[in-house]
Amino acid sequence: MDESLFGQESEHTRVESLFLRGRNILLTRADFAPLIEQWRAHMQKHHLDAPVELQNLFQRALGCFTLHCVSRPRRQTLSWTINFQEPLTNLFLVGDTDEDTVAGRIFTENVAEAEYNSFYQEVGKRGEEPYRSFVDFEGRDPIHAAQEYYQRSEQRPARFFQLSETQFALLSAHPDWNRDWFYRVQEDDIMRLDDLEDLHTIETRFVKWECGCNDQRIFAALEPVFRHQADELFAGDDIITVNCPRCAAKYGVTREALEGWCALQDQ
Structure with a gap:
């Protein structure tokens, strides 16, 4: 594989979008080694753990x-929730296309049971109410789930490729796309597109792992409960551990600190 096709220029992950002239297909590709390293560092920092199989699924997603x-x-702002029923698991991912940030987490507790696997996307646009779309799917592959979503909800096909442990590519169809070529192309062809096709660079973005959670946001989320059920919230303890719902980061929150936060909000 030609590693230079996915070259990185910083600790951020460099993601290229290129248009295949004559095919009317968009290619988006990257080597996600820096991003995956940031995610694993996040897991280690917050003492998060999951079975290797689930970590591999999350990395693929x-x-x-x-x-x-x-x-x-x-x-x-976008989020995906990919629900697997066997065993019960949710993969949650969230991203901001202005900040070029992504984050997420693995849920293995309090996952709802259903008769099918499910894929949810929620999209929020500045100044508009977010909207949610949903498809069900079979199997235990995030790539298959995402392609099912594109086919049935986006109403345009897409093909995702995992080319190595960290290298991924996306082909998405545009009007008057070359259907036969789109479904015929294989992983080896994706690695040789620079030599085989007329590619036009659309843009390059630099993505990093960042949730945006902090003490203030955790305090704000706990404030309504604390004001009405402080004793129940702390259950006799002076400190509680709270996980960010978006990235599972752990925050130690003392009763004194939360009281101080509420006092500041009342000023």
């Missing part, structure tokens, strides 16, 4: 989701 975000317009 993270690559697909980031390519999806980069292929979208600016001024959007």
Whole structure:
């Protein structure tokens, strides 16, 4: 494989979008090694753990989701929830196309049971109410789930490719796309597109792992409960551990600090 096709220029992950002239297909590609390293550092920092199988599934979903975000317009926030029923697992991912940030987490507790696997996307645009779309799917592959979503909800096909442990690519169809070529192309062809096709660079974005959670946001989320059920919230303890719902980061919150936060809000 030609590693230079996915070259990185910083600790951020460099994601390219290129248009295949004559095919009317958009190629989005990246080597996500820097992003995956940031995610694993986040897991280690906050003492998070998951079975290797689930970590591999999340890494596969993270690559697909980031390519999806980069292929979208600016001024959007997006999230995917990929639900597997066997065993019960949710993969959650969130991204901001203005900040070029992504984050996420693995849920294995309090996952709802259903008769089918489910894929949810929520899109928020600046100044508009967010909207949600949904498809069901079979199997245990985030790539298959994402492609099902594109086919049935986006109403335009897409193909995701994992070319190595960290390299991913996305082909998405545009009007008058070359259907036969789109479904015929294989992984080896994707690695040789620079030599085989007329590629036109649309843009390059630099993506990093960042949730945006901090003490203030955690305090704000706990404030309504604390004001009405402080004793129940702390259950006799002086400190509680709170996980960010978006990235599972752990925050130690003392009763004294939360009281101080509420006092500041009352001023």
